[in-house]
Amino acid sequence: MMRGKTFIISGPSGVGKSTVLSALLEKRKNLYFSVSATTRDPRPGELDGIHYHFMDAESFRKWIAMDQFLEYAEYVGNFYGTPKRFVDEAMDKGQDVILDIEVQGALQVTSKRPDTVKIFIAPPSWKELERRLKDRGTDDPEKVQKRLLRAKVEFQTAHTYDYFVINDTVEDAVRELDAIITAEHCKPKERMSVLAE
DSSP states (O other): OOOOOEEEEEOOTTSOHHHHHHHHHHHOTTEEEOOOEESSOOOTTOOBTTTBEEOOHHHHHHHHHTTOEEEEEEETTEEEEEEHHHHHHHHHTTOEEEEEOOHHHHHHHHHHOTTOEEEEEEOSOHHHHHHHHHHHOOSOHHHHHHHHHHHHHHHTTGGGSSEEEEOSSHHHHHHHHHHHHHHHTTOHHHHHHHHHO
């Protein structure tokens, strides 16, 4: 059995990553979506191990000291991180792992695991991204502008990724992601190692 691979998906807020990833997870059954750990309190309806792995700050700091995270960050007084253990367990079972993380987290992961495949998801245009952010109805106009500004900063790192997917339609984006995962498993190094056994 071939070991699974890790795929990082990054992209600006409002680009539609959640929608695309849930459709991809429906299409490819052998995918494991990495659940982050956090020290923030669960919100109503959130379940431990499904939405997040909820931890207290002391335990989280211990895990940092023991190098138990592929990446972590502190945001608004709470820690968030990707536990290595669950990623490795899924890969050992032959599952591919999807990490939905922003560009700083992606840098941390690839510095530890250079063979991680990085995919940047972009909007078809800035105008469309602005429309999607406004249509969500979750942010006031000032917050929308801040998100657009942040998106432009994130976009400057897109050329460092292995693949660039434009989310024009969910179907096209999912088809491209699916093709990328298949292509990554068709590389000679991986295929020939199986033959050698």
